Every structure is written in structure tokens, then in C-alpha cells.
Amino acid sequence: MGQFVVIGLGNFGHNVAISLFEQRNQVLAIDANSKKIEQIKDKVTQAVVVNVKEKEALSEFISNDIDAAIVSLGDKIEASILTTLYLKELGVKKIIVKAINDDHGQILKLIGAMEIIYPEKEEAVRLARRLTVPNLIEHIPLASEYSIVEIAVPDNFVGKSLKELRLRSKYNVEVIAVKDVLQDTLHLIPEADVKIKPDSVLMVIGKEVDINKFKV
Amino acid sequence: MGQFVVIGLGNFGHNVAISLFEQRNQVLAIDANSKKIEQIKDKVTQAVVVNVKEKEALSEFISNDIDAAIVSLGDKIEASILTTLYLKELGVKKIIVKAINDDHGQILKLIGAMEIIYPEKEEAVRLARRLTVPNLIEHIPLASEYSIVEIAVPDNFVGKSLKELRLRSKYNVEVIAVKDVLQDTLHLIPEADVKIKPDSVLMVIGKEVDINKFKV
Numbered sequence A, B: 001m002g003q004f005v006v007i008g009l010g011n012f013g014h015n016v017a018i019s020l021f022e023q024r025n026q027v028l029a030i031d032a033n034s035k036k037i038e039q040i041k042d043k044v045t046q047a048v049v050v051n052v053k054e055k056e057a058l059s060e061f062i063s064n065d066i067d068a069a070i071v072s073l074g075d076k077i078e079a080s081i082l083t084t085l086y087l088k089e090l091g092v093k094k095i096i097v098k099a100i101n102d103d104h105g106q107i108l109k110l111i112g113a114m115e116i117i118y119p120e121k122e123e124a125v126r127l128a129r130r131l132t133v134p135n136l137i138e139h140i141p142l143a144s145e146y147s148i149v150e151i152a153v154p155d156n157f158v159g160k161s162l163k164e165l166r167l168r169s170k171y172n173v174e175v176i177a178v179k180d181v182l183q184d185t186l187h188l189i190p191e192a193d194v195k196i197k198p199d200s201v202l203m204v205i206g207k208e209v210d211i212n213k214f215k216v
């Protein structure tokens, strides 16, 4: 499959490395801490102890046929900047770095990181959204202003058919699936005469502004 | 809207608090560190310095009409366990805690936390999936074994109609939308005779096992 290097084995780096390996990629894990290397060596292709601030040592393991390098060195800002620079000079095409704040992320982008990740911030925003709309199970933003939302059916929908609810004409949203929570089944692109049962969840796609009217 | 208490203002807690407030909820932010309180006080309803291990001090701010409490105290495992216990005793219905590993999470669940969050692990799994399937833009797991995937169209699809591609009969997946990346538009539940253009992205829904055959 793909060839990846993961540098820094904190919670994020460790999980990226083992997830990539589980999906049958080749994974080289690098960390300065031998304990971390010991814990991960059976769950990746190869794991080596390297201090990545030493360019010589790092270059021994980096070739330009690596598909991507993922760097997550926690609050070691200097180390993450140097590593990004070295990886760029060693020809790595795609460098993904976990940043600890916006300034850090901006610097990394200027140095050559292709993508900056803020795991805590991204999960935080997701959680806040789920908590704000109580029957909202998931809100998945898509292209441009579209989203998919999963909404538990309000009581006044139960027993009505999709046709009677007239969601497309009333709210300009499309029901792409109806989930039966108890039976854990999904009915894709349901017919207009399908009746809503209690304990069902509607998966609806539409523009953000229309979904917000529909959610309330 | 909702009433929330956020305890612990690391990266995750801080972002949950301000996101909840931006979505027009009432947010009380708590931290033992006055600097953190200073930085956040204009971005939430109220922010107070409290050492949450002191039950008396904490109870002053907790009532049972809070919708949810979000606890993220980093590696202070003892503090997070005590806080969860106190919040439960003070009648908070929904306690969500950021855990640093599985054992920590298990303990919190036994104490009474309703939901455990592992932000770094969840983002890591998402990233690993995006990197493994190069034309996969997003993979959204749904109920039971279903997922939605966004896939950039392979070259051999271009110019064909959805009907000709026979995705439903060949792979048992449904195309719920076609995204035009250049024009940034989304065509929902397209007709079978719609032709695939280059630079389009298919949004496909189906069972995991069928999607995996389709992705390759």
C-alpha cells in the first residue's frame, strides 16, 4: 500500500502509526525515547530510536519514495520546525504536522508542511456541535455550504410518510437514509411513502442554512 | 439554549468552551490556573478560578439544571476521577470526560461518566484512513456497518453515466451526490443518466465491506 514515516509517538503519533499499519501500509516509527520504540515495535513495520534534530541521523531513514511523513513532537516547537525543514530537503512529498497552536501551525506551513492538524481543537468543535443540538447525532460538513446531519425524529414526525412531511419543499433538504435505531438497520434513499417509525433517525443532506432551519 | 460547565482549559477544554458559547449556549469555564481564566473570560458566559478537588468550592458553581459538564484535566487522573464523582453526586445528568488512555477511560465510566473522549486517538484514526486511500477524501462511519465515502472519480469513470457504471448492481453502493470540485457545487441524488465529469467527487453510501471493494 503506502509508505509512511511517523515521527513522535505521543498519543496522536502512536495511534497514527498503528492505524496506518493495521490498514496494511508500511510504517516506520521514530522517537528519541527508547521506551516508546519498545512499546510500538511489534505494531509497525520498523521502529527506531533517533533524535530528529540531528539531520544526519534522520536522513539515514528518509528516502524520497515515502508517501507522507507525520510529525507530532508535542510542545517541542523547535524540533518540529527543524524536522519539517529536513524532511522537505530530503524530498518527502507530503509532510503533515500536529501543531499546538495557530502560530506554530503558520510557521510550519511556511517551512513546507502540507497539512497542519489540531486534534484537540477539531474534536472540541465536533463535541460542541453534538451537545448544542440535542437530537443531532452527527453533523458532517461537506463541500461548499452542504452538510449531512443525522437527526432523531421529533415526535410530531412519527407515523407520517416522507411525502407528507414534504421536507424537500418545506426545508430544501433531502433524506438520504432512515436509520432504525433498535434494529440497527439503514434504509438508503427511501421511497416517499415510507412511514416514519419512532426510534428512527433521519439522515438528511442539504445546505447549512437550510439544515439549521430544519434542525430547530 | 443549553447550560454547560467546562472544567479544565487545556487545548481541548478551551475550544469546547468557546465553541459552545459561539453556538449561543451558556458556558461556565472553570480552571485552577488564573491565567487560563483571564484568557477565556471574554469568550464565555462566566469563568472562575477553582481547584476542583475541593468539593465545597466546586459545588458552589454546580446546580442540577446543567445540561452537561465537560471535564478535561490532562494527565491529572486523580483530579478527573474526583471531579466526575463530585459532579455525579451534585446531580449533573451528563458528564463527558477527556481521558488519556483506556484504563483511565474505563475507571471514569465506572465512576459515572457518560461519555469518554480520546481526541488524539480519534483524529489519528481519521488521518490514517485518509492517507491510506489516496483518492478518499472523507470516510464517515454510520450506523451498523454503513459508511459514506467521498471519492475522487478514477479516470476510467469519466464520461460515463451513473447508469452505465452500474454501481448499485456491481458494488451494492448508492451515489447520494456528485460534487463538482472546480465549481464547488453539489448535485444531490443525481439522475441515472448524469455523466461523470473530470474533477468530480462521488459521495457514496453503502456497507463497509462493499465500500472497501469499491474503493480499491
Ligand SMILES: Nc1ncnc2c1ncn2[C@@H]1O[C@H](COP(=O)(O)OP(=O)(O)OP(=O)(O)O)[C@@H](O)[C@H]1O
Pocket (backbone or CB within 6 Å): A007, A008, A009, A010, A011, A012, A013, A030, A031, A032, A033, A036, A050, A051, A052, A053, A072, A073, A074, A075, A076, A079, A098, B120
Ligand atoms: N528531538 C526529538 N527526536 C525524536 N523524538 C522526539 C524529539 N523530541 C520529542 N520527541 C518525542 O515526541 C513525542 C511527543 O509526545 P508528547 O506526548 O509530548 O506529544 P503530544 O503530541 O502532545 O502528544 P499527544 O499526541 O498525546 O497529544 C515524545 O514521545 C518524545 O519522545
Ligand SMILES: Nc1ncnc2c1ncn2[C@@H]1O[C@H](COP(=O)(O)OP(=O)(O)OP(=O)(O)O)[C@@H](O)[C@H]1O
Pocket (backbone or CB within 6 Å): A120, B007, B008, B009, B010, B011, B012, B013, B030, B031, B032, B033, B036, B050, B051, B052, B053, B072, B073, B074, B075, B076, B079, B098
Ligand atoms: N485540580 C484542578 N482544578 C482545576 N483545574 C485544574 C486542576 N488540575 C488541573 N487543572 C487544569 O486542567 C487543565 C489541563 O490542561 P492540560 O493542557 O494539562 O490538559 P490536556 O487535557 O492534556 O490538554 P489538551 O486539551 O491541550 O490536550 C489546565 O489548564 C490545569 O490548570
